[in-house]
Structures are given as C-alpha cells and as structure tokens.
Amino acid sequence: MAKILLVEDEVNIASFIERGLQEFGHEVSVAYDGVAGWELLQKENFQLLILDIIMPKMNGLQLCRQYRQLYGYQSPVVMLTALGTTDDIVSGLDAGADDYLVKPFSFQELEARIKALLRRSGVETATASLQCGDLSLDPTGHRAIRGEKVIDLTVKEYRLLEYFILNQGTALNRLTLLKHVWDKDFDTNTNVVDVYVNYLRTKIDKDFDHKLIRTVVGVGYMMEA
Numbered sequence: 001m002a003k004i005l006l007v008e009d010e011v012n013i014a015s016f017i018e019r020g021l022q023e024f025g026h027e028v029s030v031a032y033d034g035v036a037g038w039e040l041l042q043k044e045n046f047q048l049l050i051l052d053i054i055m056p057k058m059n060g061l062q063l064c065r066q067y068r069q070l071y072g073y074q075s076p077v078v079m080l081t082a083l084g085t086t087d088d089i090v091s092g093l094d095a096g097a098d099d100y101l102v103k104p105f106s107f108q109e110l111e112a113r114i115k116a117l118l119r120r121s122g123v124e125t126a127t128a129s130l131q132c133g134d135l136s137l138d139p140t141g142h143r144a145i146r147g148e149k150v151i152d153l154t155v156k157e158y159r160l161l162e163y164f165i166l167n168q169g170t171a172l173n174r175l176t177l178l179k180h181v182w183d184k185d186f187d188t189n190t191n192v193v194d195v196y197v198n199y200l201r202t203k204i205d206k207d208f209d210h211k212l213i214r215t216v217v218g219v220g221y222m223m224e225a
Helices: 011-023 034-043 060-071 086-094 107-121 123-127 155-166 174-181 192-205
Strands: 003-007 027-031 048-052 077-081 099-102 135-138 143-146 149-152 213-216 220-223
Touching (some): 003 034, 011 027, 027 034, 048 060, 060 086, 135 155, 143 192, 155 174, 174 220, 192 213
Parallel strands (some): 048 077
Antiparallel strands (some): 213 220
16 A cells, blocks of 8 residues: 555546545545645645646746755655647656556556556555554565454455554544545445454354454444454
8 A cells, every 4th residue: 555646637647546545445635736736745745646737826847947946855746637749748757757547548657657656665565564563464475464364355445444453552443444444524424444344253253263353332433452
C-alpha cells in the first residue's frame, strides 16, 4: 500500500482512478486543481503523485516543477494527459515526472506503472513488513500469513485487516472503519463492518488460541498482538 496524491480536474476520471487505487489497497487523497494539490503537498507526505497536466489555476507541469524544486525527488510522479505528442511527453519528463500515461488508458496499465515506480523507490519493501504478532501481510499476493498458515483474503478483507494492523492498539469505531475501508463518511445503518470483522476472525483467529481482534464494548474493535 502507498499513500498517493491524485490531482485531476475531471471528477469522473478522478473518481474512477481513486476507486481503483483503493481497491488495490492504496490510501488516496484527491485534489481537483493544481493549487489545491499544492496545498495538500505542503500538509502531508505522499509516496507517489499522479498529476493531470491540463488543470485550472495551476497545471500539472507547473505543480510538478514546484514540487521538485522544494521537495526534490523523494516521491515518483506520474503524469496523465490527453496530449500524446513527443513534445508533450518530453515536457512532462523535463518538468520532473517519472512516467507518463496518455488518456484514455486502462487502469491495469496505471497500476502496473505505479507498482514499478514504488518498487524502484522502495515503498513496496516497506509495506511488506506489516505485521501484528505472528500475523503478517503479503501485499503482493493480497493475503495474510499466520504461523505457517497462508490465508487468502478478498479485497475488502485485506483492506480491513491492513487498516487494523496500521492502527493496532487503537480502538476503532464503526464510522472510522466505514470511512477508511468502504469510503463512506456517514453511518448507512449497515452491519457490513461487523460482518467483515467476523469474516476476518474466522480466517485469522478461529484456529489460534491467541485472538488478535477483540471487541471494545461501546466503541468498536481493536487489533493487538
């Protein structure tokens, strides 16, 4: 998983990319113009940037140059654009981009390029160490390993378990889990969180004496070794 900033002024395209990245386990922040993207970059650290070129207020080339001037090359940048001439591609790379995708593109191609850039920058190696006690996550195979048992997980089960591990020792309420795992900012009167916690318990706790996920009465759930 990587923390990614997506700056794209076309709402439908931004929503499509955001959902796809989240399904692959990435944490995504979205800005709809270059100025808003720049403001986010000054507040948070991101492991990868995806920038559209043609945007209001500040275009992607300007944003990339500004980012490189202030922060250097600590995070890779992917440019998205409808402009596909050689000159356009060269302009993007000269501005400091690491890769370039011409619209329309397949999400599979975008994810493959992101994975390659993250491998190059060492992010995937860092995410491979996510663990809680004798349980570890395998981000490449989207599965968990506990002891000698390999546990296959669905996309949502993986995202929920990953979020628990990243916040182990903290009691998490259902609204927080809905927001970060299901991307819902409100209580939809659904028991989906409880259902998926039970799925996880069956897979990672049922066959082991020590239980990693516990219920916190009046709050929600907590994972701890």
